[in-house]
Amino acid sequence: MLALRSRTPLLRASAPQRSFATLTPPPAHAPRASFAPAPFLLEDVAPQLDAAGLKELPQFTISRERGFLPRRDPIPNGAAMPRAWATMDRLLDDMTIVQPDGSHGLLATGSFGDAVIDNIKPGGAELQVVERAVKDKDSHLISALHRDLCFAASAYLLEPADVSFRATGRYSLGREVLPASLAVPLKKTGDALGLAPFMEYATSYALQNYKLKAPQHDGPAGKFSFENLELCRAFWNRGPGSESGFILVHVEMVGCASGKLVAGTEDALRGAETGDVSLFESGMERMLRAYQAIQLSMETMWSRSSPQEYMSLRTMIMGVKNNPMFPEGVVYEGVEEYGGKPQTFSGESGANDSLVPTGDNFLEITSQFPQNELTEELRAFRRYRPSTHQEYLKMLELRAAHVGIRSFAMERSGSIKAKALYTLLVEQIAQFRGRHWAFSKNYIIKRTPFAIATGGTNMLQYLPHNLRVTLEVLEESLAQWSDADDAALRATDAGLAGEMHVVSVRAGAQRRMLVREVEELASQVKEKDPRTAGMAMPAQNGHTPSRGAVGCDGVG
């Protein structure tokens, strides 16, 4: 049963008014739900798991140690892949636009599609490798095969649009049929892993696409420090440059602190569930420090991946859904289940990363998103992530609502420190979205009339909408922070009190600036139809492809 809790009176009249719905807490005598770790959350990732016959355990099983990274580092390209995969491996190496010796690769000249047809045969060696891995239930190998097939499929489908964009600055149509030699094995790896047969953020483009230069490296972000990472697969160039910068900053962010984030979240929840206030505080403090480390890594994006070059990287990670490059969708040749019917999948996007949804759900910000098309699309789109991440996030949302994390932090725990930590955590999510909004303006909005993102959202609506809701929750939390709270915190934890002061000074101004900025941007682009702007050809057959609020270009 859902019940609205009465709101604590606001101390500052100008703050926006919201109410946080929580599940009614059970009466004191009722048995408490047990929150034993679910199978998708491991207490630690023992490397001997595979040897113990658990090699079918999903790679994206979440742990306190590795957080949202896969439980084993991905199998890299090259010699580590099965010998019968060598032709595919070479083709993927040869395709990058810039080759290691500086020469042009297959995608540079638009000849990757022909090379696939000439070298990869339907029912050939590649399919046999996939079938054997599936039969062996070897999730580590299936994941690497899936990554490679996703790169091959996106390169094949989007090659013409990419060639056109590099030559003219406008997109052409993509290829509308994925040949059986790629479609059939890709569908099999996708089925085995519970994924769509299309490139995704976690399972192919980013979190399944890194290798460690030195296994024991000890950089600022531990062994997952940017300087210790390399790409397994790329479209443009596997070596240093904007593409590896873009992808590997995501990996560093997840690698440097998502384990600590998960551990802090679990402990804070446990603290709230059992009424253990000091565990609650310590869990939230560790979450805060984890988010701060993540933001530091995120800020390096500016220098590691050039805003000027991003548009050239982006074509290859677009999706099919609502994308004018694929007005009729894509036919997966030879996949019986689809019966020749065109398919439409969303593209790759950081929107499917789990760091921000963890904060959204734990802090009950999610419950403050209005019920509208944007929110619905966001939820639908987030299915493009490993099922373990989906289940974990869903459970987090339910547990946080059940125990009433916000009201526990702000009132019921009786802890000033918990109140401050809750507010500072909301500010971390706002800071993330603020920084991210700055990326989106500088890497995309400034540079193209094609306002639909790779994940398919209309960026001008979707991103500021989420930031605005977060800023409102922040303002409301700050409005409940009194002078007496401030004085009490100063007496016990001057450092945290200082952090609260900095946050309270800038919050309101940030939301007002955002509102003004979005109005200005909207008026600049109102003449342009984001569904067709930037395309070299008119809408097909009188059909203007329709896009939802979450659209097709999956960058994120």
Ligand code: HEM
């Ligand atoms: C140059 C850098 C980046 C650009 C241009 C960019 C662009 C975008 C775009 C356009 C979207 C809209 C969703 C869609 O794809 O349709 C999005 C969403 C998102 N991206 Fe990024 N992104 C960048 C970096 C990152 C990084 C480093 C992360 C960290 C994991 C990230 C996480 C997210 C998240 C969580 C969302 C969902 C937005 C929300 O919940 O408010 N992005 N991104």
